Amino acid sequence: MKKFLKILAxxxxxxxxxxxxxxxxxxxxxxxxxxxxxxxxxNQIDIAFKSDxxxxxxxxxxxxxxxxxxxxxxKVSEVINKYYSMNxxxxxxSYRINEAKELLVTKPFSSVKSVMYEVGFNSKNSFYNAFKKxxxxxxxxxxxxxxxxxxxxxxxxxxx
Numbered sequence: 390m391k392k393f394l395k396i397l398a399x400x401x402x403x404x405x406x407x408x409x410x411x412x413x414x415x416x417x418x419x420x421x422x423x424x425x426x427x428x429x430x431x432n433q434i435d436i437a438f439k440s441d442x443x444x445x446x447x448x449x450x451x452x453x454x455x456x457x458x459x460x461x462x463x464k465v466s467e468v469i470n471k472y473y474s475m476n477x478x479x480x481x482x483s484y485r486i487n488e489a490k491e492l493l494v495t496k497p498f499s500s501v502k503s504v505m506y507e508v509g510f511n512s513k514n515s516f517y518n519a520f521k522k523x524x525x526x527x528x529x530x531x532x533x534x535x536x537x538x539x540x541x542x543x544x545x546x547x548x549x
Contacts, residue, residue, distance in 0.1 A: 422464050430468045433458040444484040445509045451477045482519045485509050489520065493532040501528045
């Protein structure tokens with residue numbers, strides 16, 4: 390029975406991946422994006438987010454990112470979908486949440502709300518939902534857990 394389920398799962402996943410590939414290829418069939426353009430756009434997105442920390446702009450949208458890096462928004466979207474394997478808002482939130490996790494630990498006396506605004510979120514609900522989706526915890530629980538595990542000697546955490 391176990392072998393049958395593995396075969397069935399493998400067949401389903403293979404068909405699903407092929408279908409996703411067909412949908413992706415069909416969606417971008419006429420884009421005209423070259424590999425060189427894609428690499429250039431990806432590098433510029435990386436610089437905009439990693440170095441310039443553009444994600445902190447709470448009004449940032451795909452159009453603003455495309456204007457910032459000087460490329461067509463459709464090609465920027467295609468690069469994000471293809472090379473980051475996510476959509477624009479998922480990419481944006483991943484940068485925001487990663488910085489929020491760092492700030493919650495390095496600035497223990499900052500309020501969660503101030504961290505939320507600092508990384509570019511406008512809405513408490515959006516922030517909490519994105520944070521919980523990424524970590525499985527609320528921002529306060531994450532901060533408390535990290536404070537506990539960072540202050541507890543490693544040998545005390547090991548279970549025998």
